[in-house]
Amino acid sequence: HATLNNSSDKVTLTPQNGAKVCVNGREVVQETLLNHHDRVLFGNNHLYVFDNPKAAAPSPSPIPTFEAAQAELAENSGVMGLLGDKAKSSKDMLLMDDLVKLYPQVQEANAMSEELDRRVRFELVLMSPQGRGLRENEGRTEVYISLTNLDSGNEFFWSKDKFSDRKYLMRDMYQNYMEGESWKLPQEKDPFWEPADSPLLIGTCHVYLQSLAYLIEVAESFSVTDFRGEDQGKLEIELRPCDSEWRELGEEFSEPDDVIGQAINFKVKLNKGHDLSPKYAAYYCQYKFYLEDEFTRTPEASKAVNPQFKFEKKYTFKPVTKQLMDYLQNSYIIVELWGRQKDSGKKSSKTTKELMQGDKPKQGAVGDSRPAPAGAAAASAEAKNLKSELDTLKQKSERNEQKIKQLQTLVNEARKSGKDVLQVDKVDKILSATAASSARPVVNKGGKGGAAAAGGGGKSGSSATKAEEKRSEAMGKSTSAACSIQ
Template identity: 30%
Template sequence: MNNGKMMKMPMPSIDSVRVAVRVRPFSQVSDKCYIALTSSISLKLFENLLLLVKKSFTVFNISLFPLLYIYLISLVLFFFKDDCFKRILIYFMPFFIQVTFSMLEIYNEQVKDLLSKTKKPGGLKVREDQQLGFYVDGLKSVPCENYAQIERLMEQGTKIRTTASTNMNASSSRSHMVITIQFKQVFLDRDLSKQSSINLVDLAGSERQKSSGSEGDRLREGSRVNLSLTNLGNVISALADAAMGKKVLHIPYRDSVLTKLLQSALGGNSRTTLIAAISPADICYEETLSTLRYAERAKKIRNKAVVNTSTLMRESRAQNNKLLLGCGNSRMEHCLLCCAALSGEEVLSLFLLQEQQMVKTFPHLLNVNEDPQLTGVLKHFIEAGSCDAGQAASNAITLQGLGISDKHASFTNSDGKVTVTPHGKCKVIVNGVSITTKTKLQHLDRIILGSNSAYLYIGFPSERGSEDLSRFDYDFFQLERAASEGVSVDTLGAVNSGDGKADPSVLAVFQDYIKLMPLVAEANQMSEELKKGLNMELKVKNLASSDSRGCDLQKEVMVKVTNQRTRQVWIWSKAKFINRKFLMEELYQRFLDGEDSHVAQEDDPFWDPAEVIHLGSAHIWLQSLAYCMKFEEQVEFLNCDGLEEAVLHIHMGPCSPTGQARGEEDVVIDPLELLGKRMDFQIRIVQCLGTKWLKEDAERGVQMGYRIYDLPNTLYTKPVWKILNPQIEETVQFTALNASQEFLNYLQTNALIVDLWGLQEGCAELSCSQPGLMVTGEGHIMVDTKKISTTSNQIPELYLKLLKLEQETELLRNINRVLREENVFLKESLEKTGSSQQGKRPLKSWCLLTGMTAQLPAAREVNQMCTQQASYDRAFAKALKVFHQSMNVARGQFLKLRHHKPPEDDQMLRPFVHQQSQMLKDFGDLLESSLWKLKNDVALIVKKKRECLLHME
């Protein structure tokens, strides 16, 4: 061209678009593959395509279209592995070569940079230039020195590429992807540069909704993909017709973002190869035929590839010399000439030398980034005196990031020490602790400014040693912040006390917590700047909760969101919070760009409809019901942090079918006595005391719910609103018509879990209806509804027989033990005595053995012994029963004493203290006498049982 900025060689190379077809090998689900290939077809294909890469070094533009992403990765691995890279570059040693890498995706007709962490709302803009054609404005291009960097960048981009699961593919790509590797040859001796690009394009496959099962977002994504592929097909058809000599009025490049970016690859300055990957499955017949027709049209296209040469360097150097000559004979002329004489590498060396000198002299801040490659890139030196840090350009230390104010903090270097002082309410965290006043810094202190700008403080040279700075990575900062909030591996219970090994599921929760911490901080900062009034805090669900058997529940990270204006509360899961944060970032970017950030309430990521909030759980063990004993207690509701949320006053106890409470005489010694019998009991929720949820906002309400044994639904109490200590007073009677062994075991080993739910304005109350529950004729809810077979009815009788057999077996064991001892004694006697006395001792022993045999108890005597054993058990049970009654009385006195509050009148204080002292004395006397009586009764029973055993021997 005449302007000289981009000069193209006059002799173009006319090439058709090359097409390669690859049939996917049979998968593991296929029965058999009947075709055997004797050579590596892929290797041959790669070697043929390698010629294109070599041509890119002769500065032709190259485009590859593998229609399968895994195949695209394989191509890059083959083309740019180190040995191949070096083999090609060896021919161009006289030239200075630059290699850059960029990676983008086209998702829902929006361009996203896969190498950038910041997501611009609406995507990057596609603009048009007269010389360059269509290009992506703001696309990140990363210089690369070797293949390892290209591989790392590809992995980085692949992780954040948009994929989703469909019926056809578990990780279906929902976007088109374009990888561009650009080569630039700089001829220093001729002030000339040449450049070429390799474009690797992965087209998302078209899909049928019926086959893929797409719906919702997947269906919309598939529609956009199909539309862009249709536009691409129209462009290919038009180009193919033009190549065949047909008259074409218009080539629709502008119909989609994809065709705009592929304009040079299709019918432009490029040598292009299209790889069609098809399936051998017969169910994909139509897709395979469509792909082959696609490729058939594409190979008719003819491109005109030229060498891209630029003389911009020559013109720029001439212009610089002209400007320098116009400066005259001044001192500035000499300086400019000296600077101009330095090459870029020399200027960089001077800069690095100066930085190294300052590092050795001054304390400084070293940036710490989530990406290890970016950690330590920035160094902010704290010279003598005071310097401000913030977003304002006038600051000595200029910072960017969420939560950074114009004047955020001041650093002072004086008298051999450095201090940091926050400005106003600006957020500054030192070693995990937020500070508000002037704080002295120590060497290797960790500093976080704003939401998430992390720095490591490097002290004076005299304070430094041979420390390993690599351990102070991004995760170290977050772990420190989590520890200051009371969250660590130990508090989560990650280490099993049994084997000392860490629980992987709990460690995963801890990692989620660490990763979400900076995201929550950023979301809070965006809420503050957008004046949304939300406060978000991380919580661990089920941190201190357990199931009905006392086992820990599965933990997960959640976000508690509180509207500080309306006092409304929401609980967001990890996935919901991350999705909302993306929407928050888009809204915040519009705010930064000066656009209108107001959205409708239903589209506002900072808003949700009001919902019922789970406040905590209370555990009441059911073992007393298995022994027909009543239970009355005040139990704590514990929230997700294990702290008291409220106190539950609850009664439980056995009753008659008519609802009459049973007395102490109905207590059973063994729960098996209830097997197969009707069992009625009541659960009465009396009151909820000291509810923090209601203290925070008196307009709120509460509900409680619980489920017992095999009930299909949860039973909820009636909602109570605007009462600090709500009186519930709800009683439910349950009936087990034939108590089964499983139900009795459940009562002995499980707890009743009562959940406390918080109600807030605008939320729907929990339903108190009881659909699907079986009830008796009296209207009581039936539990343990499994039918007991006829054989199960015989269990009590068999159990009693088993008890008698066990007692008889124990008695026979004792007799056997005595006989064995006598046998040993006889053997020892025979060895000691002479032959003359052998007739007496054996006779005596025989008589003793005969006497013992004669004394073996008959069946009637065994039954009598069993009866005596049972009488001892009854006596022991009776003693325990009497002690239990005494303890109930003592407990009543203790509750009375506990609720006995002092009067407000000072004159009544002395009688109150006297009365309280008397109550304490009576309580102590009763407790002492009850324990003394229990001790005597147990000692008497043990004495009688011992005498009986001695009598039996």
Template identity: 30%
Template sequence: MHLLYKNSILLFYCVVLFVNTRLKQFSKTVMIAAISPADINYDETLSTLRYADRAKQIKNTVLINEDPMESLIRELKAENERLKKTLNSAELPSSVVVKGLTPKEIEDLKNQMRKEMMEQMETNLATIEAQNQAAFDEKLRQARLEITQQTVELPKKSGDSRISSKSKPYLSNLNEDPQLSGIIIHVLSHKQTGIGREPPSESQSNEKSKIFWIQMKGLCMVDEHALLIRHGKTGAEVELRALPNAVRMTKVNGVTVKNSVTLHHKDRILFGSHQLYIFHNPLSKEFADESKSGMEPETIDWEFAQRELAQATGFEQFSNKPRKKEEAILQQQLLELLPMVNEVNAIADELNKQRTFEVILLPPTAQALKYGESKRTKVMVRMICTNTGQMCLWEREKFMTRRFLMQDMYQKSLSKQLEDYLQESDPFWEPLEDLFIGIAPAFLRALAYRLDVDEELKIMDFVGDELGTINIKLIPCSASNSKSALPANNASSNKKDDVTFIEDPRELIGKPYSFKIILGSLNLYDSEQNKHKYTVYYRIFKESELTAAKMESNKLHTRLYSIDQITHEHLDYFHSEFICFMIYCSQFEKDVKKTFDVYSPAPLLSRRYSRLSVEELDDISKLKTELTILQRGLDSFSKKDKQLDKLYKSWANKSSSADNFKLLLEDVHKLVNMKVPSINLSTALEKKTND
């Protein structure tokens, strides 16, 4: 029924009161009044115009919708600002009478007022901090109260129409967005509850197995995925049983459920690739103990669960809290990337692409960084073809791009719109490239003393395991004969330059310097792998481009590196850095799996990288350099001894004249001033012991 507002006295006054209230609360008011020239609407038009005229006389009062506590904090901050301005001013406030006071009394008065103002500011700051903490505590208490009082609605056919989430065991979801965590709750009100993507129909379930099914869709979910079984009279003990087709796809606290497991309060359960839930058991002893303790319960969120999954996978970075900013960034990147890798693995499995993906940590020691460049561990993704064993490494950005294409392909397959892809358009396809298999670090400390480096370096993979060796020589040479000193590719490199050894590397500053890089034979412990072609990449100092050296049998890679003028940076580079020789191996279309079994994912489950191995090699290189310097010193002492003996024999039969004595003194002086190389070996040994 349509009722004009003027025909109802109560409705009319309610409308007038509401409009008046609204008009008085805001500083700006816009009214739209409909009037009609028709005589039948004369009364309505006249009434509207009269009210519009009255509305002009209403005075607007601006009210700020502000919390009293926030208002108090704002006033305290304003007072603090006023006090700061007063403190910065050298004059006393105008309200203070200083007539008749001496300069000393005025200064004392200023100091007294400054002290009072400082105390007032400190009091205000303490009050602001206390109010902020009180506001936070109150909001936190209200949020927790809402969570504890939340209830779960169930269909009437399942029993009660409304059951408290505290009365029975239940599952609550975890989401990357904290606001969406705890929104989905499944109460385990039946003796047996099934989880599945396409469970049996309700009639079949009730007639045959008496199982109440919960439908969960998503990647790696099977039709009948798992069972949650309540045991005992009260049903306090809950067993999670992974069904045969979902054994690999069900995890509790990051650990795969092989058959069945008894759940405990606040266990984390992963169904499929991303269905993540927390198990709550109000009937358990753990819940009762937690309630009695009165302590704040442990916060379990999406990040906590992802850390747990990563640690169970083998990432040791999550065993402790990050101490440095770089470690925190690395953990954050892993937490972001690991769920994506799991998702992509699930998509590849669903589409039968015969691909597996895993996260690889590439340490700074394996990146051949420029000198002075920030050293950070790089997070990369490795794709492995399970059919051929071919591998490739993707940067994080490239993986993210491919992931979007894979998701699009999967969605099209679900909607039956997936068309045949060209090989180049398939996000799971990658052309064959040389495979990065390991590094061989060559330390440069000996070059600072103009000593040769002649090493058979160990080739280490990502986890620090030895794969083989490579012969490397670094030979200092003089600027005059540096080019002629380079050997031919197939010539022997035993010839050495006549370069003077120096005791103090600082003698090199401001002088030109050159040294040769000679790469010899490369041998891997697996004889089958020696049949492949290898390329070694390396960078010296601040070179913008990597140098590529193709390793061929019976041929040497030689290169001359020259420095126009040695600086302190070069000396620091020699003492603290190394040349990272990165070894790449060619891949073939066929029979790759047999060759690269050593690089299968199994050895990489520990997810550690060989920082310790590089440090040990550095210590060995340091000791070798110091041993060489000591040997040079011993040779100098031996040379002195021989010259002293020669000097004795030459002067034994000469007459004792003043002239002869003067000549003898000059010879002795030359012998005494001969430099003998020395080094404090105990310092290095002490450092190694402390490490």
């Protein structure tokens, strides 16, 4: 790896061409003077402390520990940049400890891949709970190891435990290679190999459920983002409130308090994806709703770019509890998009070393100059929640306006026919309906009981006041919602 020269009690180190040598955590490429207790790394695994008794200080300083030298290497590699600002919490300290321990192991795995020409590259990446398909409070950010096939470009993610198990097998393979023994293994036993069709979490989208609490449908294309915060396409998803016969409700809504204690029926539809990456041979989606322990999963769709899932699941809750209503108003389902990558079968004429030199680190990985934005996932979730609330308000506003138009039609027809009496149950039906009604407003031609006369008194006047209060309430909600949206 290097040539050491001692001249007049001064020791210098000169790296050989192409050899990796680090002094005090930094790679050196030219002749370097070594000082007492300098840390010297040859390659990826041979770490030493340089001891020069003649240059030692009168009061001896403690010998640097192996752990301190590893931390120094990790810090100078840029691995700590993955944490963003200074790590302060206990979770950050655990994360830092994982990074310091795993960094030299990843370097070792890359060195073995290069020497054995295994055509893969390993990198450290950080995955937040949201990036793994979890909620923000369901765990901590963890270190994963990204494996990139340098021929196909396919990327996979290994947990720390899986990487550790594979690394021991890599060492056995490398040791056999160094001893001149038979070292090549069948593909299915090769520790550097990962099948192209291994399921890969492409990304997730959050579908907020607030609209269901008002019996308002959702039909939208939701953006799918990966753990790096990058857009991976869209999923067309619908939430459809239904009646007891599974007919989809129309242009009305109900207040959440009115739904509690009643039955609620709705469908969750995962229709299709679009603008997805063509690198995948098949896709499927999965999610959990409310108290479900198991994932609900769609069939696999093999059409590239725009897969058709055509999936539908019906849900019935009878009666609706306050707990369920709180869930609908304040929570969301996480829809995960999974894929199986294509195996091109192509192999470059370049060596692993040449391919590594031309392969840039992925965003958010060690060595990348563009770390994933801190808090991006939280900001994205907040934006999606706000959008869901605005969509719900907008639909409530539109439906309140429709009620007002129906009431206006009722009044106009009464005036045209010279009548001054409106049938209370028809007015109440317009104001209180929770399902679409195609019935035309009916004008009562007489001033009989059960009708409210304009300007009348007694019970009729009370009913008219009640109807007017509901109408005013509807108008107030419409105006309030419209102002909120603006």
